[in-house]
Amino acid sequence: MSKYLIKRILLAILSVFVILLITFFAMNAVPGGPFNSEKATTPAVRAVLMERFNLDKPVWQQFLIYIRNLTRFDFGVSLKTGREISGTLSTCFAVSAKIGGIAAFVAVIIGVILGAIAALFRNRWPDRLIIFFTTLFTAMPSFVFATLLLMVFCIQLGLLPVFSTEASASKYVLPVIALAAYPTAYITRLTKTSMLDALSQDYIRTARAKGVTTRKVIFKHALRNALIPVITYVGPMLAYILTGSLVVENIFNIGGLGKQFVQSITNRDYPMIMATTIFLAVIMVLMNLLSDIMYKVVDPRIKLD
Amino acid sequence: MADLNKNKSGVPLLQVIDLHTSFTTDNGEVQAVNGVSFTLEEGKTLGIVGESGSGKSVTAYSIMQILEKNGHISQGKILYKGEDITHYSEKQMQDFRGKKCSIIFQDPMTSLNPVYTIGNQISEAILIHSNKTKEQAKEATIRMLELVGINDPQKRFKQYPHELSGGMRQRIMIAMALVSEPDILIADEPTTALDVTIQAQILELMQELQQKLNMAIIIVTHDLGVIAQMADEIVVMYGGRICERGTADHIFYSPAHEYTKGLLRSIPSVENMKQKLVPIAGTPINLLNMPKGCAFCARCDNAMKICLEEVPPELKMPDGHYASCWMNVKNNNYVSEVSANE
Known part of the structure; x- marks a missing residue:
């Protein structure tokens, strides 16, 4: 088991490095730079900044x-705000992970x-x-659904605030649903x-x-077997959902990771782009590892090494 | 001997009377079992033999009421110690299954739940039917594993089905079935998925346990060799009906139904090694499209006009066994006609 974990972690570091490499060069290959849009930068100022x-x-x-900086866990400072990137990232992640965590929990249970x-x-x-509703929600883009939620619950029914600056629970209800x-x-x-597949099995x-x-047949014998494919999906889903959705x-209007990522790209905030990418890659790799381990826990036939 | 095996009131252990089981499908109602009757005495072995689709497994599942969702008993009675169990509620049936009557299946590879240990699955069968604690159930499980010839039961208790061989898994299935000491064990093609040496071991084990636990066995198979080794009484089925029933000697030495005769002709034996085997021509019957007369008619070499038109009645043979074949009427080779409710 520990041998397997070490192997997986080394592989994870390698894949994160490859992602990092590609992102770095792709980012620099795009024309333009972080100080292009600034007004009134004299060539001299720009040269100093560069x-x-x-x-x-x-x-x-x-x-x-x-x-080299990364090995010292130094992500640098944002080219736009001048703040430490690690600070900004952890604030954003806390927001996204909170909403995403609740949403993931709700999604799995329901x-x-x-x-x-x-x-x-x-x-x-x-x-x-x-099945009618699942088809509907699979097909409907999230921006339509989210806007619809806002329109119905906030504007027409007036049950929830459209926008609130205080950290009230009601603020999270609609984003979680969306x-x-x-x-x-x-x-x-x-x-x-x-589940249908499991129920038709000989066991x-x-x-x-x-x-x-009957209850035990369903919940003990069928459900545990039925959950095996679900677990494979939950790993990557957690990674997506915890890291925030742009839409x-x-x-x-939540200041989470998804919003931060897009902002950093439009701003050409190079260190911010890199840090966000690394962060997303690490989460993705971790969640995949987690779902593989969960797999082993639920299905004894799976051999990890 | 026969009298000793009956319980005091003289009521047989299990009596199936005019059983009809059908399945509702998109293509219509399929009559899988069509008027089957037989009697099982305590401690005896009854063999049900027939080809695929003859209704032999469905008969077994009907007794346990573990048919697929679309299947149901449409007519007839199943008397366990004189009590009709076809009207039992699901809860009553749960008490019957595993405690009074157990079943083992054809494929031990898929019949055990892959995500629970052997110990968990056998203990579960104990805990359902007794007030034992988990510890006591574990002890009983280990004893049972020893009884079915599993080596190192302490270790096996913690293992998962995929860690064991097919033969071992069938032993586990037997252990699980017998752990509450039922009166009846139904074995649905118990050796079909196993290789020949293991097959013999499993059959011997079943016979040995039958002696020890004094239970009756219903063995369902298409293998006449298995039937010959195991059964006291034999029921031959074709197209959901019984063709012939009697003792093993009757069926093997004086068959009185053309289908049984055909089956026996198609077994290789030491004496006729050089002869070509005679198969039964044609294919199994389509249950959705049952003929008006005898189900076997289309494949029978000696079919007559009446075979096409009328279902043959069950006839008592001079030697005391029963067969449903018009040939016996033609040859006037029977004692009396039997009504369906006997």
Whole structure:
């Protein structure tokens, strides 16, 4: 197990490095730079700035400098705000992860329950109703859904504030719903399919033949097997959802990671782009590792090494 | 002996009377079992033999009421110690399954839940039907594993199904089925998925446990060799109906149904090694499209006009066994006609 973990972590570092390398050179290949849009920069000021941030050096040298700083966990400062990047990132991540964490939790719980219900009532009205809504939420783009939520709950019904500066819980309700809608729908469909598959297996018949109650047949014998495919999906989903959604964060005006990422790209804020990329890559790799380990926990047939 | 095996009231252990089981499908109602009757005495072995689709497994599943969702018993009775269990509620059936009657299946590779340990799955069967604690259930499980010939039961208890071989898994299935000491063990093609040496071991194990636990066995198979080794009484099925029933001697030495005769002709034996085997021509019957007369008619070499038109009645043979074949009427080779409710 520990040998496996070490191997996976080394591989993870390698893949993060490759992502970093590609991003760095791609970012620099795009014409323009961080100080292009500034007004009234004299060539002299610009030259000082360029030198200050090593932007006058060849790209490969910049890359080496960046890596050297990175090994000391120095992400640099934002070219736009001048603030420490690590500080900005952790603030943004805290916001995104809070909303995303709740949304992921809601998605898994509701998705599994609805999926199981749909499987048990196959081809009857609960199944049809659930599948209708999951299709709807899978098909509807999040910006449409998020805007719709705002319109109905904030403007027409007036139940929730459109925008609030205080940290009240009601502020998070709609973003969580908007974020959770797609993964909930997806997990529901996944659970239904794998539950139907599990219920038709021979071991279900064996369990019934032992005299196991219907409830236990479903929740002990079928559900655990049905969850195996769901787990594979949950890992990457967590990575996406924790790191914030650009659309949802913009519509609800939440200063999370997704919004930060896009802003840093439009600003050509090189260190910020790099830091965000590394952060997203690390989270993605970690969540994949986590889902592989979870896989092993649920299914004893899986050998990790 | 026969009298000793009956319980005091003289009521047989299990009596299936005129059982009809059908499945609702998109293409219509499929009558998988069509008027099957037989009796199982305590401690005896009944063999149900037939080809795929003959309704033999469905008969077994009907007794346990573990049919697929679209299947149901449409007619007939199943009497366990004189009590009709076809009207039992699901809760009553849960008590019946595993405690009074257990079943083992064809494929031990897929019949165990892959995500739970052997110990968990056998203990579960104990905990359902008794007030034992988890510790007591574990002890009982280990004893049972020893009884079915599993080496190192302490270690196996913690292992998962995928860590064991097919033969071992079938032993586990048997252990799980017998752990509450049921009166009846139904074995649905218990050796079909195993290789021949393991097959013999499993059959011997079943016979040994039958002696020890004094249980009755219903063995469902298409393998006449297995039937010959195991069964006291045999029921031959074709197209959801019984063709012939009697003792093993009756069926093997004086078959009175054309289908049984055909089956016996298609077994290789030591004496006729050089002869070509005679297969039964044609393909199994389509249950959705049952003929008006005898189900076997289309494949029968000696079919007559009446075979096409009327279902043959069950006839009592001079030697005391039963067969449903018009040939016996033609040859006037029977004692009496049997009504469906006997």
